[in-house]
Amino acid sequence: MSLKHAxxxxxxxxxxxxxxxxxxxxxSVRHFWPANQSQIYRTLAQLEEExxxxxxxxxxxxxxxxxxYHISEAGRVEIxxxxxxxxxxxxxxxxxxxxxxxxxxLPDEDLLPLLRRELHVTEERLGVYEAIYAANRHRTSAIADxxxxxxxxxxxxxxxxxxxxxxxxxxxxxxxxxxxxxxxxIGEQ
Amino acid sequence: MSLKHAxxxxxxxxxxxxxxxxxxxxxSVRHFWPANQSQIYRTLAQLEEExxxxxxxxxxxxxxxxxxYHISEAGRVEIxxxxxxxxxxxxxxxxxxxxxxxxxxLPDEDLLPLLRRELHVTEERLGVYEAIYAANRHRTSAIADxxxxxxxxxxxxxxxxxxxxxxxxxxxxxxxxxxxxxxxxIGEQ
DNA sequence: CTGTCCATGTAAGGCGTTACATGATTGT
DNA sequence: ACAATCATGTAACGCCTTACATGGACAG
Numbered sequence: 001m002s003l004k005h006a007x008x009x010x011x012x013x014x015x016x017x018x019x020x021x022x023x024x025x026x027x028s029v030r031h032f033w034p035a036n037q038s039q040i041y042r043t044l045a046q047l048e049e050e051x052x053x054x055x056x057x058x059x060x061x062x063x064x065x066x067x068x069y070h071i072s073e074a075g076r077v078e079i080x081x082x083x084x085x086x087x088x089x090x091x092x093x094x095x096x097x098x099x100x101x102x103x104x105x106l107p108d109e110d111l112l113p114l115l116r117r118e119l120h121v122t123e124e125r126l127g128v129y130e131a132i133y134a135a136n137r138h139r140t141s142a143i144a145d146x147x148x149x150x151x152x153x154x155x156x157x158x159x160x161x162x163x164x165x166x167x168x169x170x171x172x173x174x175x176x177x178x179x180x181x182x183x184x185x186i187g188e189q
Numbered sequence: 190m191s192l193k194h195a196x197x198x199x200x201x202x203x204x205x206x207x208x209x210x211x212x213x214x215x216x217s218v219r220h221f222w223p224a225n226q227s228q229i230y231r232t233l234a235q236l237e238e239e240x241x242x243x244x245x246x247x248x249x250x251x252x253x254x255x256x257x258y259h260i261s262e263a264g265r266v267e268i269x270x271x272x273x274x275x276x277x278x279x280x281x282x283x284x285x286x287x288x289x290x291x292x293x294x295l296p297d298e299d300l301l302p303l304l305r306r307e308l309h310v311t312e313e314r315l316g317v318y319e320a321i322y323a324a325n326r327h328r329t330s331a332i333a334d335x336x337x338x339x340x341x342x343x344x345x346x347x348x349x350x351x352x353x354x355x356x357x358x359x360x361x362x363x364x365x366x367x368x369x370x371x372x373x374x375i376g377e378q
Numbered sequence: 379c380t381g382t383c384c385a386t387g388t389a390a391g392g393c394g395t396t397a398c399a400t401g402a403t404t405g406t
Numbered sequence: 407a408c409a410a411t412c413a414t415g416t417a418a419c420g421c422c423t424t425a426c427a428t429g430g431a432c433a434g
Contacts, residue, residue, distance in 0.1 A: 001420090001421080002282070002284035002287050003421085003422090005287060005291075006287050006290075006291075009287065009290070009291035009294070012291070012294060017384095017385070017386090018385075018386070018387090019383095019384065019385050019386080020385095028290070029286075029287065029290055030280075031281070032281055032282065032283040032286040032287070032290075033282055033283070033284070033286070033287055034280045034282075035422095036422075036423065036424090037386095037387090038387075038388080038389095038422090038423080038424090038425095039421080039422060039423080041386075041387060041388095042387090042388095063384085063385080063429085063430055063431085064384085064385050064386055064387095064428090064429075064430080065385090065386085066384095066385075066386095067385090067386080079291070079294065080294065080295070082288075083288055083291055083292065083294055083295050083299070083303075084295055084299040084300075084303065086303060086306050086307075087284050087285055087288070089310065090283070090284065090285075091219075091223045092220070092221055093191070093221065093222055093223075094221040094222070094279070095191035095222070095276050095279065096276055096279075097218075097221040097222070097344045097347065098191050098194060098195050098198065098218065098221070098222055099271075099272050099276070100340055100341075100343055100344050100347075101195075101198070101217070101218055101221075101340065101341050101344050102194075102195075102198035102201070102268070102272055102340075103272065103337075103340040104333055104334065104336055104337025104338075104340050104341070105198070105201060105268065105269065105272055105337075106269070106272050106273055110272070110273040111273075111340075114272075114273065114275060117275050118275075121278065129375065130375060130376045133373070133375040133376065134376075137373070144293055145293065146371050147293055147366075147369075147371055148292075148293025148294075149293075149371075150365075150371035150372075150373065151289055151290065151291075151292040151293050151300075152290050152293070153373045153375075154289055154358075154362055154373070155286045155289050155290050156373070156375060157358065157362075157373055157374060157375055158286065158289075158355065158358045160375045160376075161354045161355075161357070161358050162351050162354050162355060162358075164354070165350045165351050165353070165354040166347065166350075166351060168350070169343075169346065169347045169350050169351075173343055173346075176339075177336075180336075182335050182336060182338075182339035183339075184322070184326070184339065184342045184343070184345070184346055185346060186318065186319060186322045186342075186345060186346055186349045187319045187322065187323075187349075190392085190393075192393085192394090206412095206413075206414090207413075207414070207415085208411095208412065208413050208414075224394095225394075225395065225396090226414095226415090227394090227395085227396085227397095227415075227416080227417095228393080228394060228395080230414075230415060230416095231415090231416095232393095252401085252402055252403080252412090252413080253400090253401075253402080253412090253413055253414050253415095254413090254414085255412095255413075255414090256413090256414080
């Protein structure tokens with residue numbers, strides 16, 4: 001379960017509350033691993049049961065207790081083990097490609113807007129990635145070295161390049177449909 | 190729910206049994222929408238309840254009845270509606286990128302094999318796509334026109350180009366780690 | 379005084395996976 | 407004779423989402 005390990009990853013830097021973790025996810029890995037609040041709290045409970053984290057309860061008269069989670073030694077071993085273990089092959093699910101696959105059922109006037117819209121969404125995503133990068137490129141981290149910062153930015157880079165490839169594909173797909181040029185470009189350079 | 194609509198998509202060509210559908214998925218859309226058997230049977234039952242398909246029971250003395258599912262008129266309306274309706278933004282989940290993101294916790298000797306392995310898997314996938322394409326490039330379909338065949342092959346094309354982008358990214362990431370060159374390439378050409 | 383942030387959780391439901399269960403037919 | 411294919415399903419569980427519920431602190 002990757003959520004567990006992402007949480008352990010964050011806690012390996014510093015103790016955090018469930019609320020802090022939610023913000024950490026939203027500020028960093030949401031593009032490839034969104035996490036929602038209720039799931040984080042439940043997963044923390046599981047991690048505690050498994051002995052990978054310990055809970056420090058900080059009482060604050062009148063307000064809700066703050067619960068800070070610390071990674072345990074077993075948790076450090078576990079995150080290291082997971083990080084260095086190859087993952088089983090994942091299967092992807094892309095509903096948009098189902099629409100393309102069965103797109104023959106639609107006339108161009110219904111299909112082309114769908115493709116153009118997807119291109120638009122993809123281009124916007126590229127802009128978001130650029131903005132995040134611009135905001136982070138000169139970051140130096142208190143908790144991580146240059147190499148660690150580089151690795152975290154690599155995840156942004158791969159998001160950027162794959163979205164570029166998708167945008168390019170969509171542009172040529174639209175162009176081919178418009179000109180009734182039904183040729184496919186795979187393999188041969 | 191995309192599985193429902195993928196099933197309707199297949200049934201819009203010809204009536205099929207649950208077993209046939211499983212094969213249809215495995216032979217065509219499994220790279221972007223794997224479906225397993227038990228789920229197909231449950232979803233067919235739902236589609237029947239909703240009136241999008243009708244079941245034709247074919248009795249075959251001594252053997253299990255064969256159940257052929259036909260798309261209904263309501264089903265045709267529904268698949269057309271769904272195909273031409275933009276999907277809400279999907280969020281992706283890529284556990285491998287969590288490993289990269291927290292890769293700073295690992296020394297090169299643990300991290301590099303992980304990246305090289307991922308590159309190898311990606312290159313194999315490219316080979317699979319090429320093979321599928323080679324087997325299909327001269328296909329003419331009895332049930333679909335040239336444009337429909339083109340659209341179905343477009344899904345292969347996008348899989349190919351995104352995997353090419355990922356392979357390229359992995360190669361340069363490995364090279365940068367090896368030379369301790371921690372620069373990121375986003376945006377600027 | 380209204381909204382946003384801080385901070386915790388519970389409940390219900392949907393989609394998907396894995397394992398289990400059955401049994402005839404066809405190919406080697 | 408044995409395995410693979412044809413063909414149907416059920417049960418249980420896991421991960422994730424959405425909605426619900428609560429309430430103080432702080433900023434405009």
